[in-house]
Amino acid sequence: MIKRPARSGxxxxxxxxxxxxxxxxxxxAFASSWTGYSRPVTSTLxxxxxxxxxxxxxxxxxxxxxxTRDAGLTWAPQTDPDDxxxxxxxxxxxxxxxxxxxxxxxxxxxxxxxxxxxTVQPDPDVNANDLRAVAFPTTSRACAVGDxxxxxxxxxxxxxxxxxxxxxxxxxxxxxxxxxxxxxAVGDNGTILVTSNGGAHWSAxxxxxxxxxxxxxxxxxxxxxxxAVGDGGTILVTSNGGAxWSLQIDPDDQSSALRAVRFTDRKNGTAVGDGGTIISTSDGxxxxxxxxxxxxxxxxxLSIASADAxxxxxxxxxxxxxxxxxxxxxxxxxxxxxxxxxxxxxGFSGKLTPAGAAGTVTVTAYVRGAHGTWLLVGTASxxxxxxxxKTSYKPTKAGTWRFRATFSGSGWYSASSxxxxxxxxx
Numbered sequence: 001m002i003k004r005p006a007r008s009g010x011x012x013x014x015x016x017x018x019x020x021x022x023x024x025x026x027x028x029a030f031a032s033s034w035t036g037y038s039r040p041v042t043s044t045l046x047x048x049x050x051x052x053x054x055x056x057x058x059x060x061x062x063x064x065x066x067x068t069r070d071a072g073l074t075w076a077p078q079t080d081p082d083d084x085x086x087x088x089x090x091x092x093x094x095x096x097x098x099x100x101x102x103x104x105x106x107x108x109x110x111x112x113x114x115x116x117x118x119t120v121q122p123d124p125d126v127n128a129n130d131l132r133a134v135a136f137p138t139t140s141r142a143c144a145v146g147d148x149x150x151x152x153x154x155x156x157x158x159x160x161x162x163x164x165x166x167x168x169x170x171x172x173x174x175x176x177x178x179x180x181x182x183x184x185a186v187g188d189n190g191t192i193l194v195t196s197n198g199g200a201h202w203s204a205x206x207x208x209x210x211x212x213x214x215x216x217x218x219x220x221x222x223x224x225x226x227x228a229v230g231d232g233g234t235i236l237v238t239s240n241g242g243a244x245w246s247l248q249i250d251p252d253d254q255s256s257a258l259r260a261v262r263f264t265d266r267k268n269g270t271a272v273g274d275g276g277t278i279i280s281t282s283d284g285x286x287x288x289x290x291x292x293x294x295x296x297x298x299x300x301x302l303s304i305a306s307a308d309a310x311x312x313x314x315x316x317x318x319x320x321x322x323x324x325x326x327x328x329x330x331x332x333x334x335x336x337x338x339x340x341x342x343x344x345x346x347g348f349s350g351k352l353t354p355a356g357a358a359g360t361v362t363v364t365a366y367v368r369g370a371h372g373t374w375l376l377v378g379t380a381s382x383x384x385x386x387x388x389x390k391t392s393y394k395p396t397k398a399g400t401w402r403f404r405a406t407f408s409g410s411g412w413y414s415a416s417s418x419x420x421x422x423x424x425x426x
Contacts, residue, residue: 034278034291034314036323040066040075045315047101047133050305051093052384053359054412057115058303058315059088059101067115071412072313072323081109081118090133090144100158102131102144110158127152127163133185137177143199145172145185153199167193167202174260176218176226184242186215186228194242205242217260219269227285229258229271237285248285260304260314268309270324272301278314308356311412330357330413334405336421345394346423348377350405355387357413363391363405377403395425 045060054071058064063080065088088103101109101118106127109118131146144152144161149168152161172187177199185193185202190212192205213231220226227248228236233255235248256277263269270280270291276298278291299316306312311325334350352361363377380389395401402420409415 034322034324036072036321038072038075038321039319040321041077041319043319044317045302045319045321046087046089047091047303048305048313048315048321049091049093049099050307050313051099051114052096052307054307055096055114056305056313057091057093057099057101057111058321059091059103060315060319061087063088063103065101065109065115065118071307071311072321075321078115078118081120084109084120089146090131092134092136092142094136094139094142094157098136098139098157100134100136100142100144102134102146104130106131106146108144108152108158108161112157121158121161127161132172133174135175135177135183137183137198138180141180141198143175143177143183145175145187147171149187149191151185151199151202164200164202167204171214173214173216174218174228176220178220178223182220182223182241184218184220184226184228186218186230188214190215190230192228192236192242192245206245208236208245208247216258216273217262217271219261219263221263221265225263225266225284227261227263227269227271229261229273231257233258233273235261235271235285235288259300259302262304262306262312264306264309270304270306270312272304272314274300276301276316307412308354325412328354328357328413330354330407330409330416332361332405332407332416332418334363334403334418334421336403336423338422339424339426340395342395342398342425345392347390347392348403348405348421349388349390350418352382352387352389352407352416354413355383355385357387357407358382358384359407359409359413361389361405361407363393363403365393365395365401365403367395367397367399367401395423398425401425 043061045058048058058066063085065078066075086103086107091101093099099111108121129147129150131144134144142154149166151164154161170188170191172185175185177183183195193202195202213234215230218228236245237248238245256274258271258273261271279288281288299318299320301314304314340346364374377393378391380391382389401423405418
């Protein structure tokens with residue numbers, strides 16, 4: 001069921017994004033507050049991918065490559081390698097450094113530094129069809145899909161590619177992997193393909209939609225739970241890995257074509273599409289909330305990326321970029337022993353919360369009463385799963401030392417500093 005915003009009192013309950021005429025109602029999931037708006041280019045942006053730490057890459061017409069390091073607040077164009085000028089339709093990142101972009105005539109670009117520099121991966125003998133999407137089953141394995149049922153697989157991070165047997169002649173528009181083995185691809189005429197060996201072999205799954213609408217996006221959160229979206233407002237859901245798919249809503253309830261979908265867990269997901277359509281759910285799709293006013297539509301939204309259940313970015317056919325979520329407050333803690341000996345290493349441990357901030361923490365020190373300044377102890381990367389970090393320092397003089405850890409923020413997450421940890425050095 002889709003819940004639509006009430007028309008009475010709409011101005012009080014909605015946020016207007018000027019220029020796109022996008023009205024957003026209150027709700028949950030990471031699309032609850034789409035208030036950020038920018039237009040870094042005037043050409044089409046087909047895809048956006050989140051690398052981590054607030055870093056995202058958007059790709060589009062004529063080899064457009066845009067990089068943000070602050071979760072979409074600002075964007076910088078990156079050089080199109082060798083002036084390919086090929087339209088780029090899809091992008092994905094394995095981690096904050098390694099990414100791949102794909103596009104027309106089999107174009108494949110690769111980055112190993114988070115999107116700052118890209119190289120062309122030429123192999124004209126493998127494929128000349130347009131590639132529409134790409135995903136990373138692992139940090140070294142990648143899978144790209146495209147026109148005429150094309151499936152390409154790389155086992156070395158995108159350096160070399162192999163064409164896998166085609167099981168459909170339909171265009172494949174999106175692909176999603178969970179772990180190294182299990183993946184799904186969707187495309188025209190209701191095509192749904194599944195693999196259980198990292199993309200080497202694929203088989204067809206049944207689409208329950210009697211109209212067999214073209215499917216544009218797919219998102220799985222584990223090996224059993226997934227969603228696919230497409231033309232006519234189609235939303236399909238499976239809870240058994242695609243052995244059975246069900247229509248989650250009546251396409252007549254929300255008829256705009258849905259171009260992309262992203263779930264961050266079994267409950268929270270958002271789909272975007274034509275006319276500035278944004279719909280979200282916080283109960284696995286049992287109920288959807290429309291996040292724009294159907295009488296005041298904007299640019300067609302073609303792709304969506306998210307860092308977590310609270311933050312997302314969508315890109316459009318007119319170069320418009322919209323952001324959801326505000327900066328989340330963080331908390332940094334630091335622990336240290338109360339006493340230590342001069343010349344002996346002191347071990348520090350701390351934590352950055354929420355763990356999703358996943359950043360670099362800087363630890364500094366100050367010697368009380370020594371007329372010193374803050375000294376750099378070192379930097380430490382936080383553990384992405386629990387936010388923990390460790391570092392050490394060897395004081396060169398006796399006295400009362402104070403240490404603190406600082407997180408400088410990363411786009412969707414605010415900066416924070418720990419309380420002082422005092423150490424008596426003898």
